[in-house]
Amino acid sequence: MEEKNLSRRAFLGLGATAAVVAGAGIAGCSPAPKADSGAAAGSGDAAAPAAGGGNPTEFVPSFMNAPEPIDESKVTETIDVDVCVVGLGLAGVCALREAADSGAKVIGIEKGPDVGYRSGEFGTFGSEIHKQLGIEQPETQEVVNELMKVMGNRPNAQLLNYWIGNSGADLDWYIGTAEHELLTSDSDTPTDPEKPYVFPERCPVNENYNWREENYPCFPGMVHLLPDHGWAMHGTLEAAKGAGAEARFNTKAEQLIKEGDKVVGVYVSDEDGNIIRVNAAKGVVLSTGDISSDTEMLTYYAPQATKYAVFFSSMDKNGKPVNTGDGHKMAMWAGAVMEDGPYAPMTHSLGTNSIGINPYLMVNKLGQRFANEDVGAQELQNQIKRQKDGTTYQIFDSKWPEQLQYMPQCFGGVTHYVPPEEEEQYAHAINHFAAGYASDSYFQGEIEAGSIIPADSIEELAGKIEVPADALKATVDRYNELAHKGVDEDFSKVSSRLFPIEEGPFYAVPFGDSGMLVLIGGIDCDPDLHALDAEKNPVPGLYVAGNTMGGRFLVDYPVTVAGASHSMAMSFGRLAGRNAAAGK
Template sequence: MPANPHPAPSYDHTYDVVVVGSGAAGLSTAMAAADSGLSVVVLESTDKWGGNTAMSGGGMWLPNNPLMKRDDVGDSREEALAYLEATVGEPGAASNRARKEAFVDGVEDFVLTAEKYGVELVRAPDYADYYPEKSGGKIGRAVEVKPFDVKRIGSWWETCQAPVALPVKTDDVWLLGRAWSTPAGFRRGAELVFRAAGGVLRGKKLAGIGAAFAASFVDVVVQKQKTPLWLNAPLEDLIMDEGHVVGVRVTRDGEPLTIEARRGVMLAGGGFDQNKQMRRELQGIEGNPSGAPGNLGRPIEIAYKAGAALELMDDAWWGASIAPVDGHGAAFIVGERSFPYSIIVDGKGERFANESESYVDLGHHMLEHDKDGPYWFIADTRHARRYLRTYAMDPRLNKKMTEAGIMVKADSLAELAGKIGVDPTRLDATVDRFNGFAKAGVDGDYGRGNSAYDRYYGDPLVRPNPCLGPLEKGPFTAFKVVIGDLGTKGGVVTDADARVLREDGSVIEGLYAAGNNSAAVMGRTYPGPGSTIGPAAVFGFRGARHMAASR
């Protein structure tokens, strides 16, 4: 018989499934694969696991989920799909109807399986979809992991990408922002204090939001399912046999290794938000990312070399951020933009968008209006006194921002305009016009406060519009704002089961992708809170289930 032209390599390790990445997509894939009886290894390229997920708000947008059904909150498959069509449309193959249906239909498996292993999921009942007035829009589709005792994962917590352990929940955030200006905010602040104190008294170290997701899933994957998680193990290449992916080449702690993947390889290693060269070439901007430092896009490049189709490489999960300073990354701002007594202006001193709109929309508007900026977030003294500003809580950082010209104060708007380099006449006219809208309760230019999403972060004690308050009382403060992001949206094109596709639509057998390694099912928009992590987790599950059913 003739010699085999593709002899099998000698593998150092063999698993059914190799997962590249340790964020939501990777950990969800590992959980579902092990639940299906498959052997799994999770590879993390850096010395910290959890990726963007551990650093995030931890919410998952999961329409028609089992928690809603238990709470008798009305939702349906039909409404969820109608909403996705109304908001996302079909900008490319990644957002086709089959993928949308797969996402909605995969929610239940993800939720019920996670709960089976002890993950405590809770709803954020007050959080609106980002376009709740559109067909199928709802309030309360967001799901998160309940604050989790990170002591349960022992020394693994020391290598988590999460910056700190605080028992914060998603619905805390909007109320804590006004903790000393509204009774509801004060109550929620007190609840958080008691929650934290109660955890300490019970000998627990509670972490919420993204840290809770990451830690609780590592508890299941690593400790309960006994799946190995390798740190400092970047993917170097795929091993192919006649067009099929059969394994990977990695470097673990500097040692080159080969791993056989009998059922498949899941690429879940994050986007390319930290790769400035790729961003300049593909997006025309280096970006101001808020994600994990290991997001360099290597898995996407490797998949492309293997023949994968790419989409949305010019896009990201955009938003507005306070400019970085002295080693501190850009501070992504969300709720602060909706609080009254504030506006965002361009370098001419003019408004250009609804400051309270979803962060992706605001980011796109900033890109379209002036990619290079500058932009300024301007507020009067009531904004500083009444509301929690996450980006201005550290006096040492405030000093550095002041020295760098990122934080500027002045007693009058005219003086402020001079300090930030905008035309004082134009800024005065902009504020005058905005103040008129604030007193009338209707933003006649950009509709700020019209949507339930805008009002979610507003101040209900400010009337007639909780998002509008006139800028009248000095001193005034301006923060330099840049175009930021929560990660890149572009990646390999996948089908309904997370299988990687070529340009002609054919499947690269044995190769899967989810999370920001894959082109977003959400297209160029952001339908609701957790539209990154929700699909990442669901498509991680779908990929694992498909691997389990194959062969």
């Protein structure tokens, strides 16, 4: 399903409407289901809290309780295939095509009216694009080590190794199904912005940026499929159909079918409510997305994430979100377990197109500096969320154009100033948030839109953003003192990004709650993507991919590799389809 592109400000502003959902929950592995739970499984509604005084370790949410078995007499159609792929987002479409290319008879099931996709950023390594453009990238183990470090050594390093080693070839495979234009740098303009093109982010790399010297590095070589990656999705779907695959939409998976310990198929219902039995001789691939639109699951597994507004979800034919953990539930009912947490909310602070998340002074509503600003977009949001009212302000002065070149070339960063005489030439880059280009005209437009607030003095600025003037003045004075010393004695920001705020006009950019794209946490799996039970044994015939699988991201979503989620969904969807087709 196509979704409209949103600007940084639209993304940032959605957080203001985030609902705070109350409820008890225990994060971690799933306990064994109890048969006496009250609420209907998979409803997506919050369950009533346990009675006061109860033991929270014995609480079992309703979604863990399997529904009554499907009455076989209600089946109106039976389909026999080798592989059934449930969920046709990015991972599912890739699984469908790969299974078909491997010679399997395969069907894909999707409860929405179309394949599900959004945006188009892919973090990949070693593709033909990288080779053609001469993009230098780090060694596999450098990336894996950094990702494991920022995620507390919790993900499955074998999965990360596979992804990085195969993502380049998988990208070539994925986009090779449709005609597209390749831009040669991040400042190029496509021949026709309405037609498919590939945009290399941060290419060439800013000469002042060395990721090996960064505390929060962002690896180079990410690419954007634009206007979004719908063209590659539909191209891949058509390639799957050309290889013999079938796809059914507005069709919802209800329950897996088991014979003994093995998953041998799935019951699905069509848009008229008819029950269809799909027999899958070699396996079922679950790739149904994440759990963030099921309030009960979200509250149970990641109560901290309930304070974020969830958006960007594909919708079913009734206009309801499709990312309600259907695959997770069916897998648990069949004996698989969720991975150990803590699960990772994907939340980014992005700022304005002109300044982004550049590490200028940031203060809270008390007018106080509260942390080192030189961190990634995810990490920045984590701190913002902990400030008074979840609101902070980026503070800088009129010298911002000459300071951009020293800023980190990271997801959400802005590193290029375009002078007025070159704005027309760089119009596409200036208007593309991932490029990192800014101009006077765009900056002025954001002032007029209210996303950048100007003032002639720090005291006036304090009044406009409603923070205590004396506190803000003291904070700026202290920051200027540190900048002139060249040493951040308070929060240890690197001196090369410690700029005094002295020459008006002065500016503030409000930061609030980000929205949440997905809540990443899934079914425990091995490197071959078999779903695992509580004893780490494979559930025969059951595979997981995309946001239904575990092992990829934990604690926080790392922006170290921008677009890693898309890229992993592509690579692991393809692997799941291949393994299922082989019965491996």
